[in-house]
Amino acid sequence: MKVTGGRLCAAIDPDPAEACLPPDTTGSSPHFAWWQTDKEAGRGAVALNWTAPGTATRIRPAAPLSLNGAKSLALRVFVPPNTTGTALDVSVTDSAGHRARLGRVTVDGLPGSERTASYWAREVRVPLTAATRAGLDLKHVKSLELTPRSGSGQAWLMDAWGWAPGTPAVTAAALPRVDIGRLTVEEGDSGTRTYHVPVRVSGHGSGTVRFSVLDPDTGQSVDRLVTVRPGATPVDVPVEVKGDTRFGYDEQHDVLAKAVRGAVIGSYRGGVTARNDDPAPEVTLTPVTDRVTEGGTLTWRISLSEPADVVFWQPVLVMPVTEGAELSTRDVDPQWLLEHAGALPDPERPLSGADVWAWMGIPAGTTTADFSVVTVADQVTEPVESVRLALTDDEAEPLPGHPVLTGTVTDAS
Numbered sequence: 001m002k003v004t005g006g007r008l009c010a011a012i013d014p015d016p017a018e019a020c021l022p023p024d025t026t027g028s029s030p031h032f033a034w035w036q037t038d039k040e041a042g043r044g045a046v047a048l049n050w051t052a053p054g055t056a057t058r059i060r061p062a063a064p065l066s067l068n069g070a071k072s073l074a075l076r077v078f079v080p081p082n083t084t085g086t087a088l089d090v091s092v093t094d095s096a097g098h099r100a101r102l103g104r105v106t107v108d109g110l111p112g113s114e115r116t117a118s119y120w121a122r123e124v125r126v127p128l129t130a131a132t133r134a135g136l137d138l139k140h141v142k143s144l145e146l147t148p149r150s151g152s153g154q155a156w157l158m159d160a161w162g163w164a165p166g167t168p169a170v171t172a173a174a175l176p177r178v179d180i181g182r183l184t185v186e187e188g189d190s191g192t193r194t195y196h197v198p199v200r201v202s203g204h205g206s207g208t209v210r211f212s213v214l215d216p217d218t219g220q221s222v223d224r225l226v227t228v229r230p231g232a233t234p235v236d237v238p239v240e241v242k243g244d245t246r247f248g249y250d251e252q253h254d255v256l257a258k259a260v261r262g263a264v265i266g267s268y269r270g271g272v273t274a275r276n277d278d279p280a281p282e283v284t285l286t287p288v289t290d291r292v293t294e295g296g297t298l299t300w301r302i303s304l305s306e307p308a309d310v311v312f313w314q315p316v317l318v319m320p321v322t323e324g325a326e327l328s329t330r331d332v333d334p335q336w337l338l339e340h341a342g343a344l345p346d347p348e349r350p351l352s353g354a355d356v357w358a359w360m361g362i363p364a365g366t367t368t369a370d371f372s373v374v375t376v377a378d379q380v381t382e383p384v385e386s387v388r389l390a391l392t393d394d395e396a397e398p399l400p401g402h403p404v405l406t407g408t409v410t411d412a413s
Helices: 129-133 334-341
Strands: 002-004 007-010 044-050 057-060 072-078 086-094 099-107 122-127 141-148 153-163 176-180 182-186 192-196 199-203 207-214 221-228 238-242 251-261 269-275 283-289 291-293 297-304 312-319 357-362 368-374 385-391 405-410
Touching: 044 057, 044 141, 072 086, 072 099, 086 153, 099 122, 099 129, 141 153, 176 251, 176 269, 182 192, 238 269, 283 312, 283 385, 283 405, 297 312, 297 357, 297 385, 297 405, 312 368, 357 368
Parallel strands: 182 269, 291 405
Antiparallel strands: 002 057, 007 044, 044 153, 057 141, 072 122, 072 153, 086 099, 086 141, 176 199, 192 238, 207 221, 207 251, 251 269, 283 297, 297 368, 312 357, 312 385, 385 405
16 A cells, blocks of 8 residues: 555554554554554554645555445444544545545534544545546446645544445355464483474464464564465464473473454464473572671672573562661661661661562573662761661562571671
8 A cells, every 4th residue: 555645554553653643643543453562563543643634645445446335334443532624625536637625524523632542544435426526437447535724733543444325245255274282391411302383273264363472582573464374374373392401491482473454363362481400509608798887888698609691580689687776777778768668767677677679680691680778877886786688589588498597787886
């Protein structure tokens, strides 16, 4: 399709220059609803934007279309919410170059706000009487023109078609069905193996389906519009799985399917899952600096027995002190407390009562990360205070067989 005087825009695209509605638009549209991927090839509309009346937007499909037998030309059009009186003249041209102005439509926007999906198209119609009178060949209509007659404004054309009264005869649809399966494989210890995403087409007839191949690292997709029919393989997505002996997470290579025309989808998501088959490294906690004067920084080191292929997340928890005085929320740096516990110093309470449970990330390919407690000096005479630190599981339960370590803070006054 070729568009002049307007813009062929994408229903879903992170690029504001390509999207029909940029991300910062107040409100939203059900026509541009997001599904699974950040863009969808072949799905869009025609955007009109004008500052003065009279400049036509011409839409020319790849091949002439037929309006033969129709009584009117129907269009789905919408304008910004809370606007009124947008007027557009509608014209068509046939393959021989004969042009006819069919009439004028007026479109109002729905009431709306930033909390509503009010960019909603309505159907408008213009009779084809003028085209018939002008002798246009309605079997071969090569272009549609929309000419604004309002002073300035915006509009979006979703689609246009020939309308006739009555309803068509109902027949059972014979459609192809697409199901994407999933293979789950072990990554292995060495070498590279190639697997293929299983895609099955059943049913009858043919249709168009959009397949989206997702990048396992970024989540970005590569789209393909494919004609599907039973007995044929619509897409071949090979997946390479490299074996190793380092701990990692299961890696998913996913493919999505969405019906575009004349098809149905059963299992819309599938792919190849390469399962990690290597044990997690052993983790230990050791002191780096576990005795300071107030105003100093206590530090412990989390160490892995060997590097992992991914960021290794290990939580640490501040535990209640069992003997002596405990470091309080006023004894640590307020910014440190906010970052590690989302808490404020007041009301003053033992540090273990502030729910300091931090997930420390050890970068891929490395073996250590440090956890620090930043203390502050004050003018209050205090006894020796302490803090206890433990490695935990993801339920904040101390890991069995691992010691709970103690840090000590002495008074500076």
